[in-house]
Amino acid sequence: MNKPSYEVSDFGTTKYGEKARKFTLNGAGGVVLEVSDYGGKVVRLFTPDRDGAMKDVVVGFDSPAGWDGGDPYWGCIIGRYGNRIGAGRFTMNGVEYKLPALNNAPAGIGCNLHGGARGWDAYVWGAEPFVNGDDVGVVFTHVSPDGDEGFPGKVEVKVTYTLTKDNVWRVDYEAVPDKETPINMTQHVYFNFKGEAGGTIEDHVMTIAASQVTPTDPGQIPTGEIAKVDGTPFDFRKGMRIGERINEANEQLEIGKGYDHNWVLDEGIMAGGKGGLIYAGGVYCPLNGRNVDVWTTEPCLQVYTANWASYDQTAKGGEHLSFRCGVALETQHAPDSPNKPQWPTTFIKPGQTYRTTTEFRFSAK
Ligand code: BGC
Numbered sequence: 001m002n003k004p005s006y007e008v009s010d011f012g013t014t015k016y017g018e019k020a021r022k023f024t025l026n027g028a029g030g031v032v033l034e035v036s037d038y039g040g041k042v043v044r045l046f047t048p049d050r051d052g053a054m055k056d057v058v059v060g061f062d063s064p065a066g067w068d069g070g071d072p073y074w075g076c077i078i079g080r081y082g083n084r085i086g087a088g089r090f091t092m093n094g095v096e097y098k099l100p101a102l103n104n105a106p107a108g109i110g111c112n113l114h115g116g117a118r119g120w121d122a123y124v125w126g127a128e129p130f131v132n133g134d135d136v137g138v139v140f141t142h143v144s145p146d147g148d149e150g151f152p153g154k155v156e157v158k159v160t161y162t163l164t165k166d167n168v169w170r171v172d173y174e175a176v177p178d179k180e181t182p183i184n185m186t187q188h189v190y191f192n193f194k195g196e197a198g199g200t201i202e203d204h205v206m207t208i209a210a211s212q213v214t215p216t217d218p219g220q221i222p223t224g225e226i227a228k229v230d231g232t233p234f235d236f237r238k239g240m241r242i243g244e245r246i247n248e249a250n251e252q253l254e255i256g257k258g259y260d261h262n263w264v265l266d267e268g269i270m271a272g273g274k275g276g277l278i279y280a281g282g283v284y285c286p287l288n289g290r291n292v293d294v295w296t297t298e299p300c301l302q303v304y305t306a307n308w309a310s311y312d313q314t315a316k317g318g319e320h321l322s323f324r325c326g327v328a329l330e331t332q333h334a335p336d337s338p339n340k341p342q343w344p345t346t347f348i349k350p351g352q353t354y355r356t357t358t359e360f361r362f363s364a365k
Pocket residue numbers: 071072073083114220260261302304330
């Protein structure tokens with residue numbers, strides 16, 4: 001076991017003119033996590049393969065400029081509302097709220113995505129690195145004002161990244177609003193266990209502990225139906241190569257251009273499960289044995305396989321990213337929950353604290 005430690009360095013200036021820093025967290029178990037206070041972005045993450053060789057396994061960039069395009073939110077903290085809100089509208093306590101509806105707007109089916117034009121990912125947060133016993137981490141804080149991107153209420157947010165001696169990266173989210181407001185946060189890290197310029201993740205084996213998904217309309221808004229995965233390309237319960245069925249003729253796969261869907265976790269409260277910290281799924285690379293298991297207190301998991309060919313950017317090593325260069329396992333409440341009163345609520349009232357935890361447990365096999 002190593003002694004956990006951290007280093008702090010400059011990370012350049014964001015397009016909004018804010019100075020960013022980078023925190024290198026050296027975990028006692030060997031995993032190293034480089035993150036920025038710019039939206040909690042993951043810059044690098046080194047995990048061991050089955051021979052103990054370390055490699056950077058996330059898509060990230062060496063300076064804030066890599067994120068100038070915003071979308072696809074490589075490795076960012078997402079808020080106030082992660083995922084989509086249909087037409088950028090919702091009604092709460094009889095009042096209708098209108099949010100920017102920029103996503104899918106050219107297709108005439110715009111919606112609010114990941115918090116709007118400038119979500120929480122695009123701010124430099126307060127950041128306090130720490131070593132606590134065998135743990136090392138950073139506490140990120142941010143204040144979102146009342147009316148931010150059309151959302152009601154000021155929200156004080158705290159996100160803690162902790163790297164443990166067991167090579168677990170834990171993300172603890174806390175948010176306190178002063179008015180009722182929808183909150184649905186996630187971490188948008190993209191893994192590629194061959195390295196970010198290692199090509200497609202279609203050869204990675206994915207497991208998802210879910211018997212149901214929430215199919216969407218062509219604008220990627222859940223229709224409200226909860227569909228069984230049995231016999232479909234969405235059945236990852238026993239583990240399946242991501243590419244095994246991704247190109248099948250299937251209406252949902254056509255809408256997402258691959259996997260870009262929300263699974264309802266069997267043990268989560270939306271499926272009538274026990275809730276608490278539950279196993280959501282994981283991804284494994286048979287070539288080198290690198291593996292991540294995701295545990296969460298959230299009821300759902302959005303899996304996104306970076307399906308848009310316009311993700312044509314230069315990676316840290318100077319090589320090009322490619323189609324399906326990463327897979328994001330986004331723990332969350334279901335998309336469009338503010339417009340789906342029959343689903344677990346995302347409305348948080350004043351006096352309540354939004355609190356969720358997700359763990360990325362790294363190993364090799
Ligand atoms: C969404 C995708 C989107 C991606 C990047 C994912 O969470 O489900 O549809 O393209 O984020 O913004």
